[in-house]
Amino acid sequence: MSFDEIIDKYKDAIFRMVYVHIGDFHRSEDITQEIFIRIYRSLSKFRGDSSIYTWIYRISINTIRTYAKKDRTIADTLSVDHMEDIPDDAWDEEKLVEGLQNSSVISLIQRLPDKYKEVLVLYYYQDLKVEDICSVLNEPSGTIKSKLHRGRNMLKEMLLKEGVSNG
Template identity: 35%
Template structure:
């Protein structure tokens, strides 16, 4: 049954709900897809597929989870399917996810930060998927452990373990890179 109230808002039809979901989660869907496929155009294709699937299944959405976790799950499943179906090569990661805030520092410092950021992102993307997806959801999407559990259906203790192990692997990779932050 189609919900006429979505996360505190009233809608009259499926089209309005889809527009809301696309506006609310479109960027997140593309970023999450990119974290799997490492290609902007493929991530955009996955985002289209995610929202087509969401639209087709809006009538059967039971509300057992939030729309946010439902969209995350669809995105992860579509992304994993894409990765399984094609061979991927690394692409330039220079303009994706910038955890460093802009400041009024010198150009030299900004160049070093940008270069280090690229190395951090490359190191994250070089992690095995089971660690990368947990680190991405926890740090870049600011999800809590229980929200990651709802999305991935992975046991919360396993999530915590993968988060610890992923951080350790990342720390080791970054130490090997000898970053100047």
């Protein structure tokens, strides 16, 4: 696959992933550009030990981690004040998934610890399967499933505490 094909195929997905992590449009553009520079510089070293998209997502996650370590002030960039309360028993995974498209939910995801945020973003926003996330993050399936479960629960608690609903 040529570099131009990689850009065409992955630019939107990579940008969305960065944006959900970072929450700032212009910084996300800069980080996305940095990711593609790193991909370009490393493309000749790609050995095919994994799929190309796994390799690209691994580069993306590592780049996001680097930027996140430099600046821990990336969370909480969007307001959740306009959302309405819902009862505790109203939450189920379907409602959580629907709510993941809400900008207020994105701001809460940005406040999660990175290890949970990464897994939730890859699973819900990049539509990667658990096995693919294992390859991207180089972690066993049980660890990914555990992080996904814990991340969902943490997000659910944050949503209920903030009084955020998905509708």
